[in-house]
Amino acid sequence: MRDTYVNIDTKKEFVINMPGVDLVDAVIPTSSHVPFDVNEFELANLKERPSKKVKAPGIEGCYAWMEFQLHSMHEETYDGFPYLLILGKVVHLEVDDDIYNPEDGSWDLEKAKPLMMTESNQGMHFCTGNDIGKFEPYGACLKMVKTSYHGV
Numbered sequence: 001m002r003d004t005y006v007n008i009d010t011k012k013e014f015v016i017n018m019p020g021v022d023l024v025d026a027v028i029p030t031s032s033h034v035p036f037d038v039n040e041f042e043l044a045n046l047k048e049r050p051s052k053k054v055k056a057p058g059i060e061g062c063y064a065w066m067e068f069q070l071h072s073m074h075e076e077t078y079d080g081f082p083y084l085l086i087l088g089k090v091v092h093l094e095v096d097d098d099i100y101n102p103e104d105g106s107w108d109l110e111k112a113k114p115l116m117m118t119e120s121n122q123g124m125h126f127c128t129g130n131d132i133g134k135f136e137p138y139g140a141c142l143k144m145v146k147t148s149y150h151g152v
């Protein structure tokens, strides 16, 4: 059983940290299989960042943090493999002041350099993303568009 599962199941809370490319060398050590009592912050050379609404710490140096209270866990076996769906309620969301623009709510991705990954059958390819300068209000997704099917 993964440590992350045990921690969330017992503490009923968790933090999702959004790392930039500077933390690329830390992500592999945090996902290695080590005994439960091994401190993975130390293993990956990471510093704890106190959270605002939950006891679980975040990771220093990320550009955003989402603090969750556990809502529910759903276990299922599919094609012979075990799967676990974890649902949480966001109780605190924070973006680094250098990244967040309070005037229009945009994030400075040039500064954040979000750590991203594409996969192939050969392995993991690490990369980052750019702002493409396109904006729409949420309401744009809710507009009713008149359609006609088969002339009806």
Ligand SMILES: Cc1cc2nc3c(=O)[nH]c(=O)nc-3n(C[C@H](O)[C@H](O)[C@H](O)COP(=O)(O)O)c2cc1C
Pocket (backbone or CB within 6 Å): 002, 003, 004, 005, 027, 028, 030, 031, 032, 033, 034, 040, 117, 124
């Ligand atoms: C780049 C990257 C991508 C990962 N993607 C997945 C994934 O899609 N599904 C998964 O179950 N684990 C994935 N892992 C492994 C999890 O990160 C790992 O379970 C997690 O770090 C917790 O490890 P621990 O609970 O043993 O400490 C990924 C790890 C890395 C470094």
